[in-house]
Structure formats: C-alpha cells, structure tokens
Amino acid sequence: xNHSIYSADRSTHLKVVAVALxxxxxxxxxxxxxxxxxxxxLTQTARVIKAGKPVVxxxxxxxxxx
Numbered sequence: 001x002n003h004s005i006y007s008a009d010r011s012t013h014l015k016v017v018a019v020a021l022x023x024x025x026x027x028x029x030x031x032x033x034x035x036x037x038x039x040x041x042l043t044q045t046a047r048v049i050k051a052g053k054p055v056v057x058x059x060x061x062x063x064x065x066x
Contacts, residue, residue, distance in 0.1 A: 005016075 005012075
C-alpha cells in the first residue's frame with residue numbers, strides 16, 4: 001500500500017478524481033433538493049419609499065431651539 005499521493009500510480013489518481021467527482025455531484029444534488037419548493041416567496045413586488053420630514057439624531061438629551 002502506498003501512502004504518498006506523489007508516488008501513486010495512475011489508477012490511484014483516477015480513483016481519487018472519481019471519488020471527488022461523485023462527492024461533488026452528490027453535494028450539488030443535495031443542495032438543489034434542500035431548498036424549499038413553495039412558490040410563495042418567488043413573486044417580488046416593488047415598494048416605493050418616499051422621504052418624510054428630516055430627523056436629527058443626537059446622543060445628547062438637550063433640546064434644540066431654532
């Protein structure tokens with residue numbers, strides 16, 4: 001048994017690549033099936049936010065008189 005990837009033969013490298021490919025496909029398949037399948041969140045509506053009165057935020061408790 002060879003414990004070094006540097007001196008491994010061609011079939012060992014092919015096995016490593018094949019296992020990595022299968023694991024990647026399995027992970028991608030799991031990620032696709034794990035998402036929710038409800039259509040409730042797929043519609044998007046545009047919301048318009050209009051500016052109101054200007055607000056001054058300070059850390060002081062003193063009132064400002066203008």
